[in-house]
Amino acid sequence: MSILEYNGAAIIAMAGKDCVGIACDTRLGAQAQTVACDFRKVFKMSDKIFVGLAGLATDVLTMQNLLKFRQNLYELREDRELTPKVFSNVLSNLLYEKRFGPYFIEPVVAGLDENNQPFLSGMDLIGAPVYTDDFVVTGTATANMYGMCETLYKKDMEPDQLFETLSQALLASLDRDALSGWGATVHIITKDGVTSRELKGRMD
């Protein structure tokens, strides 16, 4: 059993036309047993930056607090907001600091840059980043999610269409993974604001 698969998670982030979407499941398990169905793994860092943290739940929560700390410090010192790219670099840096005793998380960053253009990045547990313009996935059902996204994704989707695509891709992936599921949350981020919705799926 891998430590990254102890609690279970599934997160997809996708880019649309002047918007991004990020969705996660809400299951928290201890291997086979389900412990909670309201454990969200996607966190809002600002109106334009969301981060999804998949992996060991304790590290998910710790990293969320650490990121908030670093973000506050940055904004106090620089007197301006973090951009998604810089935020992604901060995260990558934090992870590499623990190169030989890492945090067991594999994050994704989704946001809108200064020109309200979509930004996506994914990382491994020691901070190696990948930047894409279509989608990033992470968690215990990545094989399923890659397949679903590759099939359903189209460029330049409007927010409503992005929501549909993201939701269908996630829901179908969750159903074939024992460790993720039990509810899902989707956030669609545009320059005018964020819309968050709960998805109704199989609660198993």
Next chain:
Amino acid sequence: MARRYDSSTTTFSPEGRLHQVEYAIEAINNAGTCIGILAKDGIVMASEKRVTSGLLAPSKSSEKTYKISQHVACNVAGLTADANILIDQARLRAGRYEYQYCEPIPVEQLVELVCNYKQAYTQYGGLRPFGVAFLFAGYDEHYGFQLYQSDPSGNYSGWKATVIGSNNQAGKSLLKNEYGSSSSSEEEEEEKEGEMKVEGAATEEISMPDVKGALRLAVKVLNKTMDASASSSEKMELYVMSLENGQVVHKILNKEEAQKVIDEVEAEATPAGET
């Protein structure tokens, strides 16, 4: 004059004084004035902006007021370079507390942490003390709005209203007379009449001003402490901390808003009827 006890911070003089610390405090008395006033619904901090040269590039943020965290801000009087170190420390400590406890650091604890850091430079290492005095303004759910003053010795105290920097004695004496009894609007005059009747029962009750009243008082004090006779919005910086929807809001008044307060204070000074 006990000069031989001056140079080392870590030695007492025969009279039981730490001369280096006292000299540090002197350094602050030459710096731009900072006034802090506690109000019912917030805190006002006013500071004198000393523009040393017209060639200086305009600073994007303040040289006097600094945000330490979401719920704490401070005003600086003294050596800016020393202040930068301490402000960074304060921000780190506030951030670390919130990281550990997932709740904002109580204001007094933050002030004490910064002051303990300053105190170390009066006892160990043979290093000179920081030449900075701070006014900390903060809000927490335990004690509401609080105003603290700290000096190079690492000593701090909580105040309802105080002044640091040049001419602080003049400022303090003005505040002593005016704080808690200022009335500059007609409605306040009527309220005071009502209060007068009750006054007989209670002993010296200081009525806290609201933020607007505190702003006017701060400008009044600044007018007294500043060298130039003409007060303008370029020479002073007015900062207000208040609560909006349960969240702490930091605001540095812009030129128009600051000028409005200055005009109101001037109107008070020249009573109506005088031409």
